[in-house]
Amino acid sequence: MSLALQWAASRATVATDPKTTARSAAALRADVGETITEDGIGAARALELFEDVLLPATRSVEDPMNLAHIPAAPTRAAVAFDTVVSAANVFGGVWECGAGAIFAENQVLRWLADLLGWPEDAAGVFVAGGTHGNLSALATARDHALRTRGHRPEGGWALACASTAHSSIASAARLLDMDVVTVPVDDHGHLTGAALAPVLAADPRICAVVASGGTTNAGIVDEIGSVVEVAHRHGAWVHVDGAYGGAALAAPTARERFAGIEEADSFIVDPHKWLFAPYDCCALLYRDPRPAAATHSQHAAYLDSIDRGESNPTDLAAHLSRRTRGLPLWYSLATHGTAAYTAAIERCLASARTVARAIEETEHLELLLQPELSVVVFRRPGWSPAAYRRWSQRLAQEGTLLCLPTAFAGEIALRLAFVNPATSPGTVIEVLRSTTTADDGS
Structure with a gap:
């Protein structure tokens, strides 16, 4: 030991x-x-x-030079406290077993709810990851529709989302026996209320709409305000998947991109992505937690003595046994303060903008879109798919830079995800300019 x-x-x-x-x-x-x-x-x-x-x-x-997928940059405080959480071995499913730890987690969830502009009775829970959070939220949406509409529609339930929605949305739909109705995006990649309206009018099976609060591939934030207005007009639940980008709510320069989120019904953000917590951790929040409790509360002879008047995390997601995985984030926030978090997120946003400008100014590189958050998507004109792979693998094996090929607008591209405030944009720019001059990616 x-x-x-x-x-x-x-x-x-x-x-x-x-x-x-x-x-x-x-x-x-x-x-x-x-x-x-x-x-x-x-x-x-x-x-x-x-x-x-x-x-x-x-x-x-x-x-700091891992810019592939959505990496992580946990604070040393959060990493250290994760060991404390394991040693404490708290059962975090019900209040009577984990009251103190759950209270601390709830302080973090309240901070997030305030960033969302949600009311005092909003509530949430920490689960393992964004897939788990999306599944639990959409299960709540489906069951809430059954309770409010009174019957299952002919052909079953459906959800609506853009083609750019995270893969976990389609996975959740399969598990929930829901069809996925894809809504076309605008010229800049956003799901909008204008495009959503005719889809909802034509398909009464749709009980939930998923908006992205920062797509994984390109960091695009859907037009949340218009999506919420149209969806609610048709009686559909709105879930915002902010697994990656939701952290930007803490950054004043990015907050306006989330306008309208204060009226959404549920939301997730993964602190292990851009809120500097260790794996694994997803914060799932509900503007009104009562539909979630109606969906997820478990009842059995040995559970009937649970005090339902207190905060029981097991009531808000598809789980019972639960580690208090929100505590490392609580400890880090309590240690460093929210201002330090805001500054760190703003630094990542600034790094993305700086690197994007440098790519625009580099003759042999092409920026594919202006970054909305901290993902930069670009290409090297003239390279074949094999050249992209050679370049990426060589730099990864050398430890120079982790940057993987992706697909954007039907063509192969490269993407950089800035979620580590220690990443030097100058170093990234130098690597990109000096290693992409060859025509064959070698």
């Missing part, structure tokens, strides 16, 4: 390895061997294998 705790304490302060070092299962099996044995291999050997073989075969998500 002491070996593991000592390692965790030292790890919380060391720099990360920026290289992509994934290995095959066969190679790892050769070096690790069998570890789950009748007599055990001992703490020292297990930790040695983890430190020398297993961890080096992973990819650092928090390195």
Whole structure:
């Protein structure tokens, strides 16, 4: 036990390895061997294998030059407190077991609700990730429609979203036996109320609309205000998927992009993406939590004594057993203050704008759209798909930059996601300009 705790304490302060070092299962099996044995291999050997073989075969998500996917940059305070949360081993499903920890989590959720402009009785819960949060919110929307409309429509329920919605929306729809109706976006990639209106008028099965509060691929924020107005006029629930971009609510320069979100019905944001918390953590909030409680509350003989008058996180999502995964974010916010969070998010937004301008000014690169949040999408004219892959793999293996090819507007492109305030835009610009001059990506 002491070996593991000592390692965790030292790890919380060391720099990360920026290289992509994934290995095959066969190679790892050769070096690790069998570890789950009748007599055990001992703490020292297990930790040695983890430190020398297993961890080096992973990819650092928090390195300042990791700009692929949506990386993470947890504060050292949050990382350290994650160990405290594990050691405390609190059951965070019901108030009577985890009152103190749940109270602290609820303070963070209240901060988020205030950023949304939601009323005092808004409530939420921390779940494992955005997929879990989206599923729970859409389950609430579907069941709320059944209660308010009184019957399941012929052909079953459906939800509406743009083609740019996160893949977890389609996954949730499959699990909930809902059809997905795709709404066309405008010329800039936004879901709008104008495009949504005829879709809702033509299909009464639609009980929920999903708007993006920052698409994963391009960082686009849908036209939330008009979407909410049209959806509510047709009696549809509005869920805002802000898994990545919702953190920008804390940044004054970006808040106006979310106009109208104060009237949405549910919302998620992943603190492990851009609120500097460790994996895994999603904040799911409801403007009115009563429909969620009606959907998710579990009842059984051994649960009937639960005090339903207090905040029971198990009532607000599809779960019962629950780790208090919101506490590392609480500790970090309490330690550093919300002003530091605002400054860090603004720094990421500024980095994205700076790099976008530099790409525009670089003759052999092409910016594909102005960044709305902190994702920069661009291309290298003249490169084949193979050239993009060669360039990306070479820089990843060198540890220079993690930037993966994607697709945008029907063509191959590159994207950079700035969620780490320690990322130097100047360094990124220099790498891009100096490594993309060759016509073949080599």
